[in-house]
Amino acid sequence: MSRSRTALQAAAASVAVGLALASCAAGPAAQGGPSTGGDAALRIATSFYPIEYAAQQIGGTRVSVSVLTKPGTEPHDLELSAKDAADLRTDDLLLYAKGFQPAVDSAAGLLEPGKVLDVSAAARLTLAAGPDGTEQPATAQPTAARDPHFWLDPERYAAVARLVGERLAKADPAGAQAYQRATTAFVAKLDALDAELTRGLARCAVRDLVTSHAAFGYLAQRHGFTQHGIAGLSPGAEPSAGALARLTDLVRSRHVTTIYQETLVQPQFAQTVAASTGAKVATLDPLEGITTASAGSDYFEVMRANLAALRAGQQCR
Numbered sequence: 326m327s328r329s330r331t332a333l334q335a336a337a338a339s340v341a342v343g344l345a346l347a348s349c350a351a352g353p354a355a356q357g358g359p360s361t362g363g364d365a366a367l368r369i370a371t372s373f374y375p376i377e378y379a380a381q382q383i384g385g386t387r388v389s390v391s392v393l394t395k396p397g398t399e400p401h402d403l404e405l406s407a408k409d410a411a412d413l414r415t416d417d418l419l420l421y422a423k424g425f426q427p428a429v430d431s432a433a434g435l436l437e438p439g440k441v442l443d444v445s446a447a448a449r450l451t452l453a454a455g456p457d458g459t460e461q462p463a464t465a466q467p468t469a470a471r472d473p474h475f476w477l478d479p480e481r482y483a484a485v486a487r488l489v490g491e492r493l494a495k496a497d498p499a500g501a502q503a504y505q506r507a508t509t510a511f512v513a514k515l516d517a518l519d520a521e522l523t524r525g526l527a528r529c530a531v532r533d534l535v536t537s538h539a540a541f542g543y544l545a546q547r548h549g550f551t552q553h554g555i556a557g558l559s560p561g562a563e564p565s566a567g568a569l570a571r572l573t574d575l576v577r578s579r580h581v582t583t584i585y586q587e588t589l590v591q592p593q594f595a596q597t598v599a600a601s602t603g604a605k606v607a608t609l610d611p612l613e614g615i616t617t618a619s620a621g622s623d624y625f626e627v628m629r630a631n632l633a634a635l636r637a638g639q640q641c642r
């Protein structure tokens with residue numbers, strides 16, 4: 326059962342790649358899109374990669390999925406063109422996470438409420454930025470101050486996937502069974518990944534995690550690490566000289582051996598901290614987009630590359 330499912334998904338993915346390549350010639354607006362042709366039961370717009378990927382995995386060949394954050398661009402500070410906003414009005418559904426991308430929040434507010442799904446409640450955004458790059462449980466902070474990076478915890482991502490599956494079934498009842506089956510298969514893959522992370526990160530000598538921006542708070546919380554983001558919850562927030570000095574001290578005193586950089590953000594601060602402490606630089610990908618620089622072609626491949634990077638960098642056995 327799972328084998329034929331995988332084969333079906335692989336076939337669907339290769340069709341999607343073929344169509345995406347063919348449609349690139351039509352112009353940049355077609356990038357990242359559609360999973361199927363103009364006969365799709367649903368036209369779905371998504372805000373950025375992890376939500377795009379979930380919609381593709383669950384919607385399969387019944388849906389056409391586009392993404393507002395183009396491949397290779399950093400999603401936090403996304404700006405939307407007038408054309409992007411106009412295109413949203415012709416889609417059946419916009420899937421996004423409120424509080425992550427202000428431009429998408431604004432655009433969503435202009436659409437009919439019945440054509441919008443905000444996944445942030447299902448994502449359980451329970452952490453907020455604390456002092457000195459660590460995070461703490463969110464209490465009274467407004468949603469905008471919460472850590473948005475739910476997809477780096479497969480269990481939070483699975484909860485979002487279930488919500489997406491339910492909403493697609495509601496919007497396209499003829500496909501309800503297909504969406505339910507695909508959701509179950511996708512969640513099973515996320516559960517398996519979660520179990521791999523739990524096993525792989527159970528015995529690590531270094532429990533302080535120094536990351537480029539503070540994207541790994543939920544992963545750190547679930548697997549017993551303390552994250553220290555060089556930048557804050559958004560990579561655009563540059564660290565002060567004082568913050569860099571404190572981080573450098575921490576790297577030395579806690580015997581941190583690896584500083585993590587990312588694929589979509591300039592690595593100069595990670596390299597600065599590494600150079601002044603003798604630590605190594607490795608890549609830990611927050612999966613805010615997939616590019617040719619990514620260590621895999623989809624969420625699961627990159628997460629397994631992240632697990633390998635963490636096992637080496639945190640000295641796990």
Ligand SMILES: [Zn+2]
Pocket residue numbers: 401474538539540558559560611613
């Ligand atoms: Zn981020």
